[in-house]
Amino acid sequence: MKPLLSQISPESLLADIRRRSGEGEFDRLRHIPQEIVEGFRQMGIYRALVPRRLGGDECSAAEFCRRIEQISQADGSAGWVASFGMGIVYLAALPLETLRTLYRSGPDLIFAGGIFPPQPAPVVEGGMRVSGRWKFSSGCLGADIVGVGITPVEGDSRGLPRMAVMARERARIEETWDSVGLTGTGSHDLVVDDVVVPEEWTFVRGSAANLDEPIFRYPSLAFATQVLSVVGLGVARRVLDDIRAQAEQSRSVTGAPPLGQRPAALMEIARAEAQLRAARAFFYDAIDEAWSTLLSGDEVSLAQGNMLRLSSTHAVRVAADVCRRIQLLSGMGGIMRNSPLARCVNDAQAITQHAFMGEHTWQSAGALLCGQTPLPGYL
DSSP: OOOOGGGOOHHHHHHHHHHHHHTTHHHHHTSOOHHHHHHHHHHTTTTTTSOGGGTOOOOOHHHHHHHHHHHHHHOHHHHHHHGGGGHHHHHTTSOHHHHHHHTTTOSOOOEEEEEEEEEEEEEETTEEEEEEEEEEETTGGGOSEEEEEEEEEETTEEOOOEEEEEEGGGSEEEOOOOOSSSGGGOOEEEEEEEEEEOGGGEEETTOOOSOOSGGGTSOHHHHHHHHHHHHHHHHHHHHHHHHHHHTTTOOOTTOOOOGGGOHHHHHHHHHHHHHHHHHHHHHHHHHHHHHHHHHTTOOOOHHHHHHHHHHHHHHHHHHHHHHHHHHHHHGGGGGSTTOHHHHHHHHHHHHHTSGGGSTHHHHHHHHHHTTOOOOTTOO
């Protein structure tokens, strides 16, 4: 029998995640089990960024990222699912009265979304008629509410892309997620059939928040990127900690000495440690600088926003590289399907494939550094 939620401490929850991840449970299920999600709820992941006026903890961007990084050291998929505790940052563009209704029963609301592709939604009496399929809805099986991308259609005119928010029960989940990394994220398809969503339960994507706490003045796209990229930092930290712990015990079947007695391996571990720490320092330094600007009453500058994005892309590339290089040191054991190291490598590589940290982000960062215009949607 699984322990009751009230009996689970954060430390024991993380230990449980690490154990079950190591046994391959999340990969077999292709999602994080509901009792783990409920554990995140108990840890305060879903209330962390919610304003105090709505019952939340109103923590900073850096504090939230550190929480996700810690969970990701236990399991990358678990950290990825927990990262959507930043859902209030999306939802803050809803009308205030809708937000009050959403959070009336408490601040621990779990949100999942499927944005692309935006589906046409005819404007009808009572709102917008929503139908369609949306991919990559991470953590949707454990969500309380979901959002889907729509384009309002009224006659021959089309409105700006919106997100339509509804109870999770009004959508159908088709379990299509089958990946070689982040396998346990449950990033399945959302399917909605002919649901009328009132306009006040929709918002224009990218529009200003209707809440004014610092997190809602922080660049939202940059933050959506950071809560995912920090997963890579957590995964890579797990890999380095594990290899250091194993350095004196891991022996080769060929009779070679343990890693801890191989000069080349020691040099590689040291280089990887330095590179990960440097990438992490850049990541949090960019956050702290932007947050200090907000607390002083100013707006985050274009240059600061660029550093938020650049440090995220850099972090996931360094994390993936560190994981792969440590795997090379591990020999054949590091490619076995039940190897935690192999799972970490796959997770770290999968994060680099996300559009928020894609190759094009280097181009946009460089353009801003050289006084040019970035690609659309970068900031």
